[in-house]
Amino acid sequence: MTSPVPSGDLVGLERRKFLKTTAAAGLTMALASPGTIWGQTAKPAGGVAANDTLNLALVGLGAQGRILMEAILAIPGVRIVAICDIWEYARTYGQRFLKKNGFEVRAYENHQDMLAKEKELHAAIVATADFWHAPVTNDCLKAGLHVYCEKMMSNTIAGARSMVETMKQTGKLLQIGHQRRSNPRYIVARDRLLREAKMLGRITAANAQWNRAVSDDLGWPAKTAMTKEQLNRYGFDNMHEYRNWRWFKKYGGGPLSDLGAHQIDIFNWFFDAEPTTVIGNGGKDYYSTHEWLDNAMVIYEYRLPEGVARAFYQVQTTTSAGGGYYEQFMGVHGTLKMSENPKYTSLFREAAAPSWDQWIKRNFIAAPKAAPKADDDNAGGSAVVDARETAALASYVLPIVLNKKIHQPHLENFFNAMRGKGKLNCPADEAFKSEMVVFKAIEAVEQKKLVTFTPQDFAV
Amino acid sequence: MSEPTNNSTDWSSSLAFLTLRAWLGVRSLVTGIEKFSGTRTVQQPLLDAAGNPDSSGAVVEVQQKFYSLSAYQAIPESMRDKFSQEPFMPAFLTTPFYAVLGWVLIVLGITVLLGVCTRVSLFAMGLLYVGLTVGLILIKQDAGIAWLAIHVVMIAYALTLEKHNRFAITRS
Numbered sequence: 074m075t076s077p078v079p080s081g082d083l084v085g086l087e088r089r090k091f092l093k094t095t096a097a098a099g100l101t102m103a104l105a106s107p108g109t110i111w112g113q114t115a116k117p118a119g120g121v122a123a124n125d126t127l128n129l130a131l132v133g134l135g136a137q138g139r140i141l142m143e144a145i146l147a148i149p150g151v152r153i154v155a156i157c158d159i160w161e162y163a164r165t166y167g168q169r170f171l172k173k174n175g176f177e178v179r180a181y182e183n184h185q186d187m188l189a190k191e192k193e194l195h196a197a198i199v200a201t202a203d204f205w206h207a208p209v210t211n212d213c214l215k216a217g218l219h220v221y222c223e224k225m226m227s228n229t230i231a232g233a234r235s236m237v238e239t240m241k242q243t244g245k246l247l248q249i250g251h252q253r254r255s256n257p258r259y260i261v262a263r264d265r266l267l268r269e270a271k272m273l274g275r276i277t278a279a280n281a282q283w284n285r286a287v288s289d290d291l292g293w294p295a296k297t298a299m300t301k302e303q304l305n306r307y308g309f310d311n312m313h314e315y316r317n318w319r320w321f322k323k324y325g326g327g328p329l330s331d332l333g334a335h336q337i338d339i340f341n342w343f344f345d346a347e348p349t350t351v352i353g354n355g356g357k358d359y360y361s362t363h364e365w366l367d368n369a370m371v372i373y374e375y376r377l378p379e380g381v382a383r384a385f386y387q388v389q390t391t392t393s394a395g396g397g398y399y400e401q402f403m404g405v406h407g408t409l410k411m412s413e414n415p416k417y418t419s420l421f422r423e424a425a426a427p428s429w430d431q432w433i434k435r436n437f438i439a440a441p442k443a444a445p446k447a448d449d450d451n452a453g454g455s456a457v458v459d460a461r462e463t464a465a466l467a468s469y470v471l472p473i474v475l476n477k478k479i480h481q482p483h484l485e486n487f488f489n490a491m492r493g494k495g496k497l498n499c500p501a502d503e504a505f506k507s508e509m510v511v512f513k514a515i516e517a518v519e520q521k522k523l524v525t526f527t528p529q530d531f532a533v
Numbered sequence: 534m535s536e537p538t539n540n541s542t543d544w545s546s547s548l549a550f551l552t553l554r555a556w557l558g559v560r561s562l563v564t565g566i567e568k569f570s571g572t573r574t575v576q577q578p579l580l581d582a583a584g585n586p587d588s589s590g591a592v593v594e595v596q597q598k599f600y601s602l603s604a605y606q607a608i609p610e611s612m613r614d615k616f617s618q619e620p621f622m623p624a625f626l627t628t629p630f631y632a633v634l635g636w637v638l639i640v641l642g643i644t645v646l647l648g649v650c651t652r653v654s655l656f657a658m659g660l661l662y663v664g665l666t667v668g669l670i671l672i673k674q675d676a677g678i679a680w681l682a683i684h685v686v687m688i689a690y691a692l693t694l695e696k697h698n699r700f701a702i703t704r705s
Contacts, residue, residue, distance in 0.1 A: 257591035261579060264589065436579055436593045472593045474576060 121195055121219075123492045130155040130197045130218075132184050132209055134163040137223055138200035141250075142167065144478040145198070146174050151488055155191050157181040159307045160315075162297035184209050188216045196491060198484075199223060200250075202318040203325040204308065207232035210247065211239045219246040221487045224338075225330045226501065226508050228322075233508050237501045237533040248487040248497045249504035251338045253413065255483035258473045261437065262411055263343050266471075270432050272420070273404025276344075276377075279384035281336040281400040283328075284392050290362055291316040313362070320363035327365025328388040329355075329515050332398075337514065338507035339400045339411070340373060340384045347506050348373035348384070350525050353518035359391035367391050371514045386514070407466075413479060421466040429469065441467035506531045546697035553691045554645055554698075560684070561658060562642025568635035571604030572596050607631035615672045622671065630664070637661060648701025652692065659688040 121127065131142055131153050138158075145151060156167040156178050164180040171178050181187035188194075197213040199206060199222040207227040213220045214236075226233035226249055240247040253259045266272050290313065298312050309315040309324070318324035319331050326334075341347055355369030370387040399412035406426035412418050420438055422429055432438050475482070486498045509530050517524040578586040579593045608616075608631065616622045641661065644654040662681050669677040698704075 257579075257589045260589040261587070261591045265579075265587070435582075436595060439595075472595065473579065473591045474594050476576070476592060 121491045121493075123494070124150075125195070125492070127151040127195045127488055127491060128154045128193050130157060130184075130187060130191060130194050130213075131167070132157040132187075132197055132199045132213075133201035133205075133223075134158040134160075134167040135200065135202075138163075138198075139166075139170075140478075141198055141200055141221075141223075141480055141484065142170065144480040144484055147478055147481055148485055148488065152176060153178055154193065155179045155181060155187055157184045157187045159183075159303070160297070160299060162294070184212065188212060188218075194218055196220065196246075196487075203228040203330070204232075204318075204323065207236050210236050214239045214243045214245045214247065217243075217245070219248075219487070219491050221248045221250065221484065222501075223250040224334050224504065224508070225326055225511065226504060228325050228330075230509065230512050233505055233512075234533055237505050240501045241533075246487065246490055246497055247501040248483070248490070249499050249501055249508075250480070250483065251335060251342075251499045251504060251507065252480045252483035253335060253339060254342060254498040255486045256413065256475055256479070257482065258413075258415070258418070258471060258475055259339070259411065261473045262409060262471065265435075265437050266409060266420070266432070267343060267402070270429075270437060272407055272422075272426075272429060272432060272438075273402060273409060274406035274426065275379045276402050276404040277380070277382050278403045279340055279343075279382065279401060280386070280403075281339065281384070281398075282387045282389070282396060283332040283336060283398040284387075284389045284394050284396050285328075285332070286394040287359070287391055290320075317363070320360070320365050322364050325365075326511070326515060327369075328367065328390050329369050329371070329518065330511055333369070333386060333388045333514070334508060334511045336398070336400050337373075337386055337511055338504070340375070340386075341507045341510060343400075343402060344375050344377060344382065344384075346375050346377055347531055348375050348510060348526060350374045350523055351510070351514050351517045352523045353514055354521055355518040366518060369514070369518045371517060373510070373514075411471075415471070415474070418471050420469040420471065422469065423466065424464065433469075436472060439470040439472040441469045502533060505533060543697060546694060547699045550691065550694040550697045551700060553687065553694065554648065554651065557655070557658065557684075557687060557691060558642050558644075558646030560642070561638045562646060565635045565638030565640075565642055566600070568607060568638070569602060569605050570598055570600050571606075572598055605635055607634040612668075612672070616668055619668075619671045622668065648698060649703050651698050651701055651703075652695050655688050655691050655695065659685055659692075662688070 127150060129145065129151055131138060131145075134142070134156060135158075142153065145153060153171060153176055156164060156171070157180070158164045158167065159182055161182075164182070168178055168180050179187075179191070181190075184197075196219040197209075199209050199213070199220060201209055201223075203225050204227070206222050206225070207229075210220050210222045210226075222236070226236050236247060267276070293312060293316055299315070301311065304311060304315055309318070314321050314324070320327065325331065329337075351371055351373045353369060353371035355366045355371075357363060357366045359367050367390045368388070370385070373384045373386070375382045375384060397412065397414065397417045399410050399414075399417045401408060401410045405423070407420060407422045407429075410417065410419050410421075422441075429438060433440055483498065486495065489495050490497045510526075513524045513526060513530070573596070574594050575597050576592050576594050579589070579591040581587050607613075613631070616627055617624070638661070641654055641658045644650060645658065662684050666678055666681045666685075669681065
């Protein structure tokens, strides 16, 4: 779950020595590369041939790391050869899990040790706490590895920016884990439904939400707890903060970053634009053991070629999970409600909109379920439909299916790009724009003010 | 204006009966066959405008209709549930009825269509529809009752025309 490299003066000398070595190695490799490949085509600059089995290191074996590990096991042509986590309990879990699946892996507490000893690695998968993303990713890139790093890129703008810079300097691939960008359901929704078919017409608004039920903080088996000295060595104050780092400002960005980043990225990606302003509200109203706000609502303004569109986002962690999680785009001809969970996904067509029959024939969408009758809303006989209420719409179905684990397509895209087959779907420079939008939303909520974006915000 | 001959009147009546027989036969036969139909979900690549797999590699789920003995369903599940709660429809009666309904519709459809024991077949068909009507009365499906009543009237009318039966395999 967390990371691997000691911080502070104690290890500064070792770190500088390591960086010198790896920087030299990275420079050599970059010079030997046929060209810059970040975010672009994938020439196998890292010495990866199209049919090579890719050797991977998995850095961070917390909840997200384990999900990625399971997804990787379903992908042919790759193998995890090393794992790294500061917590022995997590390392043991990883080694045992992988052994059960036929892989003997070497385990490391410190990613610098791992990079120094593992000479056959092609790539690193980074799923540490956010504040370790930038140091670990930059070190891995400089050591000549391609990197798949979970979002958020960092808990600071400077950290995220440094990752883009290192990606460009080393010429290595850096994919950020906004996995919806490789999900065929989202790709078809964006490229076919919205762009090719223009089923929604002009999009004037969007909204997204992630409501998560109240939950207890994570605990740990008492006998597995790390010592204070060990935790401090890796930047953590205590075991509670280590296990619940997402809620503390020193380590992560809170719910807007943790849950919201995925969905706010969809605003940018579907609109193919960055917002001009964001205003927000929210607060730490419920949990006494957290630092970060537990609820937030923000409104972005996008100036699109066809006009202004506003996007509302809310993340609630103190409600019931009612309504689930989705991203919804509303146009003059219809509404698309997207979610990673198909049961929350649907399309609604306005009665006066152009026919969607041709898109049913193309299998972009499936025939609608019948629109609810007006009587259905009046089951009790007392409710009266407001004269201004638009009639209920038929709900169409998005028939595209994902037959894989939810992160698998994004990992496959990364591995394919390493082999020279296609481009990254979410290179770091592209992800940086989305993450800047999240950072500014947090700023807007914390300061309860309107924040304006400038072109410089998105430049690296 | 000349009066129609008896011969031409007979032929008109025969053609009228033949038309009615064909309709009732087809109605019963296809309804019976449909009870062996099901729908399954199949996955196939999403195709682009040129008919090639979409560049996203997307897979789409489409519904396909199929016919199979294993897909046999005498009546929809929701209706079956309602019947199971009716005291006048005990399982020892409904279970065998469900088991043979599809087959009986097919057999009667064929016999009426081909003209095999036409009168008996039409009468049996009428009784079958009366039986179905009983169930619908119990669960208060008035529209379905009216729908079946139209069939029964057509069968009754067909029986009155049966004496004009031609193009039949057996005589009634």
